[in-house]
Amino acid sequence: xxxxxxxxxxxxxxxxxxxxxxxxxxxxxxxxxxxxxxxxxxxxxxxxxxxxxxxxxxxxxxxxxxxxxxxxxxxxxxxxxxxxxxxxxxxxxxxxxxxxxxxxxxxxxxxxxxxxxxxxxxxxxxxxxxxxxxxxxxxxxxxxxxxxxxxxxxxxxxxxxxxxxxxxxx
Numbered sequence: 001x002x003x004x005x006x007x008x009x010x011x012x013x014x015x016x017x018x019x020x021x022x023x024x025x026x027x028x029x030x031x032x033x034x035x036x037x038x039x040x041x042x043x044x045x046x047x048x049x050x051x052x053x054x055x056x057x058x059x060x061x062x063x064x065x066x067x068x069x070x071x072x073x074x075x076x077x078x079x080x081x082x083x084x085x086x087x088x089x090x091x092x093x094x095x096x097x098x099x100x101x102x103x104x105x106x107x108x109x110x111x112x113x114x115x116x117x118x119x120x121x122x123x124x125x126x127x128x129x130x131x132x133x134x135x136x137x138x139x140x141x142x143x144x145x146x147x148x149x150x151x152x153x154x155x156x157x158x159x160x161x162x163x164x165x166x167x168x169x170x
Contacts, residue, residue, distance in 0.1 A: 095124065099134070099137070102123055122161075131165065
């Protein structure tokens with residue numbers, strides 16, 4: 001009887017050692033799983049923090065981009081407006097050059113022959129306001145008190161102005 005007990009005790013010890021080794025392995029496995037779970041939680045938390053920071057940075061950059069777009073649009077409008085102003089000023093300058101070239105031609109023609117043709121002075125005038133402006137410019141140039149002034153020319157300018165004024169009004 002002793003032998004079966006010893007064998008049984010040995011078997012029990014073997015089973016115990018096996019059981020405890022399995023339990024130790026299970027405990028170690030559980031510990032590793034817990035550690036991995038904690039590491040995953042920590043990584044998830046870090047990832048969420050990074051995600052929040054990225055979202056904030058994205059919102060900031062979108063706002064900055066919108067501000068830059070608005071600034072660009074405002075500058076573009078200003079540039080377009082200045083471009084239009086420049087175009088109108090160039091047109092005015094072109095008309096003035098044309099006027100003064102006609103004036104120069106008139107002076108040359110007048111010096112050749114004493115016949116005065118004032119209708120050339122009002123060439124290119126299409127509106128009443130431009131007619132009035134041209135008339136004032138001519139009066140400033142040809143007024144008898146000026147060096148290049150002439151009473152006969154002023155009378156003809158006045159006569160032509162009155163005729164054109166009537167034709168534009170009627």
